[in-house]
Amino acid sequence: MNPRTVGIQSDDLEVFLSLIESxxxxxxxxxxxxxxxxxxxxxSVGQQLDHLLMADQxxxxxxxMLGMGLGQESSEGLNEAGLMVFSAxxxxxxxATAPDFVIxxxxxxxxxxxxxxxxVFNGWQEVAPRLDEIDSKGLVLTHHAVGELGAWxxxxxxxxxxxxxRNITERIIAEASAxx
Numbered sequence: 001m002n003p004r005t006v007g008i009q010s011d012d013l014e015v016f017l018s019l020i021e022s023x024x025x026x027x028x029x030x031x032x033x034x035x036x037x038x039x040x041x042x043x044s045v046g047q048q049l050d051h052l053l054m055a056d057q058x059x060x061x062x063x064x065m066l067g068m069g070l071g072q073e074s075s076e077g078l079n080e081a082g083l084m085v086f087s088a089x090x091x092x093x094x095x096a097t098a099p100d101f102v103i104x105x106x107x108x109x110x111x112x113x114x115x116x117x118x119x120v121f122n123g124w125q126e127v128a129p130r131l132d133e134i135d136s137k138g139l140v141l142t143h144h145a146v147g148e149l150g151a152w153x154x155x156x157x158x159x160x161x162x163x164x165x166r167n168i169t170e171r172i173i174a175e176a177s178a179x180x
Contacts, residue, residue, distance in 0.1 A: 005150075005152065005153075006077070006078055006083070006086055006087075006153070007078075007085075007086025007087060007089070007153065007156055008152045008153065008156050009089070009156065012152070012155050012156050012159050013124075013128055013131070013155060015159055016124065016155060016158055016159040016162060017121065017124060017125065017128075019159065019162045019163060019166060020056070020117060020120055020121045020124070020162065021121065022166070023049060023053075023117050023166070024114065024117060026045055026049060026169060026173075027049055027110065027113040027114040027116075027117045028110060028114050029110070030110045032045050032046075032173065033045050033046030033049070033107075033108065033110060033113065034046065034107075035172055035173055035176040036172065036176075037171070037172045037175040037176060037179075039175075040168065040171050040172050040175060041168055041172060043104060044107075044172075045169050045172050045173065046104070046107065046108045046110075046113065047104035047105070047106075047108065048104070048165045048168055048169045048172070049104075049108070049113055049117075049165070049169065050104035050105055050108040050113060050116070051098060051102055051103070051104040051165065052161060052162050052164075052165035052166075053113065053116045053117055053120050054101075054102045054104070054116070055102050055158070055161055056120045056124075056158050056161075056162060057116070057119065057120050057123070058101070058102065059154045059155070059157060059158040059161075060120065060123045060124055060127065060154075060158075062141045062143075062149070062154045063127055063131070063134060063151045063154045063155065064127060065141060066134050066135075066137065066139050066140075066141060066150070066151050066154075067127070067130060067133075067134040067151070069137065069139065070139075070141075071137070071139030071140055071141050072139060072140060072141075073138065073139065073140070074138070074140045074148050074150075075148070076147060076148055077140075077147060077148050078146055078147040078148065078149075078153075079146060079147035081145055081146055081147075082143070082145070082146030082147040082149075085146055085157070085160060086146070086153070086156065086157075086160075089160060090160060090163070090164065091160060091161065091164040093167075093168070099144060124155075124158075131151050131152055131155065134151040135150050135151040135152050138150070140153075141154075143157060
């Protein structure tokens with residue numbers, strides 16, 4: 001079994017792009033962005049979206065770097081957490097600590113969030129036709145939490161991570177509606 005294909009689904013690209021498109025409902029509405037439910041998350045809806053889009057942009061950067069030959073041969077593959085996330089196709093709920101480089105802004109502005117969403121969407125669309133070519137080089141880059149990832153696995157992680165924060169966002173909005 002090729003360690004760079006662990007957890008990959010044939011619909012990862014289509015589902016991921018659809019998830020990014022669907023975020024426009026929230027990135028274009030200051031009303032949604034301000035919603036917060038401390039019992040679900042310390043972050044507001046806007047911060048959830050800011051975090052996930054920053055991460056999606058960094059995932060894209062990793063794929064582009066692999067496309068430029070800036071990676072290494074796999075030595076360890078996915079770590080234990082990575083195997084769990086990729087096998088289950090989800091990140092468990094709970095309050096985790098994000099790395100400093102993806103800590104969201106306190107009050108991300110609606111226009112900046114929507115622009116970031118569009119940049120992420122367009123960037124992934126641009127690289128999509130080259131994913132097989134990039135992955136065929138056999139190079140990986142290490143993700144701080146899940147281990148070594150090839151190009152398709154970076155996309156798979158972006159899909160899982162985006163769905164995770166979309167789910168949290170939906171919970172915040174539902175709870176805000178129920179309590180208002």
